[in-house]
Amino acid sequence: xxxxxxxxxxxxxxxxxxxxxxxxxxxxxxxxxxxxxxxxxxxxxxxxxxxxxxxxxxxxxxxxxxxxxxxxxxxxxxxxxxxxxxxxxxxxxxxxxxxxxxxxxxxxxxxxxxxxxxxxxxxxxxxxxxxxxxxxxxxxxxxxxxxxxxxxxxxxxxxxxxxxxxxxxxxxxxxxxxxxxxxxxxxxxxxxxxxxxxxxxxxxxxxxxxxxxxxxxxxxxxxxxxxxxxxxxxxxxxxxxxx
Amino acid sequence: xxxxxxxxxxxxxxxxxxxxxxxxxxxxxxxxxxxxxxxxxxxxxxxxxxxxxxxxxxxxxxxxxxxxxxxxxxxxxxxxxxxxxxxxxxxxxxxxxxxxxxxxxxxxxxxxxxxxxxxxxxxxxxxxxxxxxxxxxxxxxxxxxxxxxxxxxxxxxxxxxxxxxxxxxxxxxxxxxxxxxxxxxxxxxxxxxxxxxxxxxxxxxxxxxxxxxxxxxx
Numbered sequence: 001x002x003x004x005x006x007x008x009x010x011x012x013x014x015x016x017x018x019x020x021x022x023x024x025x026x027x028x029x030x031x032x033x034x035x036x037x038x039x040x041x042x043x044x045x046x047x048x049x050x051x052x053x054x055x056x057x058x059x060x061x062x063x064x065x066x067x068x069x070x071x072x073x074x075x076x077x078x079x080x081x082x083x084x085x086x087x088x089x090x091x092x093x094x095x096x097x098x099x100x101x102x103x104x105x106x107x108x109x110x111x112x113x114x115x116x117x118x119x120x121x122x123x124x125x126x127x128x129x130x131x132x133x134x135x136x137x138x139x140x141x142x143x144x145x146x147x148x149x150x151x152x153x154x155x156x157x158x159x160x161x162x163x164x165x166x167x168x169x170x171x172x173x174x175x176x177x178x179x180x181x182x183x184x185x186x187x188x189x190x191x192x193x194x195x196x197x198x199x200x201x202x203x204x205x206x207x208x209x210x211x212x213x214x215x216x217x218x219x220x221x222x223x224x225x226x227x228x229x230x231x232x233x234x235x236x237x238x239x240x241x242x243x
Numbered sequence: 244x245x246x247x248x249x250x251x252x253x254x255x256x257x258x259x260x261x262x263x264x265x266x267x268x269x270x271x272x273x274x275x276x277x278x279x280x281x282x283x284x285x286x287x288x289x290x291x292x293x294x295x296x297x298x299x300x301x302x303x304x305x306x307x308x309x310x311x312x313x314x315x316x317x318x319x320x321x322x323x324x325x326x327x328x329x330x331x332x333x334x335x336x337x338x339x340x341x342x343x344x345x346x347x348x349x350x351x352x353x354x355x356x357x358x359x360x361x362x363x364x365x366x367x368x369x370x371x372x373x374x375x376x377x378x379x380x381x382x383x384x385x386x387x388x389x390x391x392x393x394x395x396x397x398x399x400x401x402x403x404x405x406x407x408x409x410x411x412x413x414x415x416x417x418x419x420x421x422x423x424x425x426x427x428x429x430x431x432x433x434x435x436x437x438x439x440x441x442x443x444x445x446x447x448x449x450x451x452x453x454x455x456x457x458x459x460x461x
Contacts, residue, residue: 079368124409
């Protein structure tokens, strides 16, 4: 069985200018944060980023937007990243807004060998512009096309060295879908275990679709910057009230 | 004392729910609805990221970076709740399994169109999961201030901003009135204490008929 554990430089080496990268972040949380730091330091450019949101300026994919490494963003929401909005309004960042259910389904199509999907979402809105509409049993559906990436950047709670992944609670989010839809799947993991330690029932993504496992070096489960700020604010408020 | 303002909106909206409903609530006033649920009504609250049965926001000491809601904030899961993958979460939404959603808005109109995801060139958050909710949820309640801060109406004959959903809204609740959306247009079902039908007409751009059993909102 192949050992897929790599060092950071090997993971970062797989990421090149002009690629399409799927980021499994959720507003920049539950992200492959150390790999993203490596990619920022490497200075790759002209990336097409696919992410549920534009992250935050100091979290996840949002940091690559701030570093002007992203030329196009396929996403559902940029409301938490004012820098993404500025770049979009200034014409520096191309943004394709995709309804969130359609977003996940298009990536699923990309990974599951489907030529697209038919969804009622967006019928009668700007999202339908330029898209084929099919009427099935009296109801209109948009034909939405698959999305695939050169690379998927995922964060898992646990992995074995063969590449089986487990996600704790909501930290899986869209990761399992993205893991099928990229040529190279890189997973940053909090905890590495021996092959055989994971119960087959608890594995969320099977080893064969994963290419690289990078073991997180820093704090395993840190509060993201947004949480740190909110917590500090709450504590300051409580201290004030206590006086 | 009678409820007013956003508390009244939340209280009236909470009456739409039945015990055991699976519900998706937008942020702000929609989330306040859970504070006004009738006795004996428990809901399954859905979070787009993949939670069926969101619980209360934990204290920071108990917050788990692996347990987050649609907005990326700490959340908890109720007893009996489940965590599902994101694609399955939207299967619930599009597939007609969600009984009701409550959405805030920029504009809503007499045909049941809703526009709440973009003001081109100005406010550009994106639609998130709102378009999917509009496409698949059985009851779509719009909660909104009746008018803009400027006094301009928000309930229009026809939305002028890009739509989130076409002809999908079933109910509109403001601090002044509750309208049902029907194939024949809006029906004024209830008015808040202190308002007359003429008051509502004066601040509503959309045309509406008045229900025979017009009631008082509470």
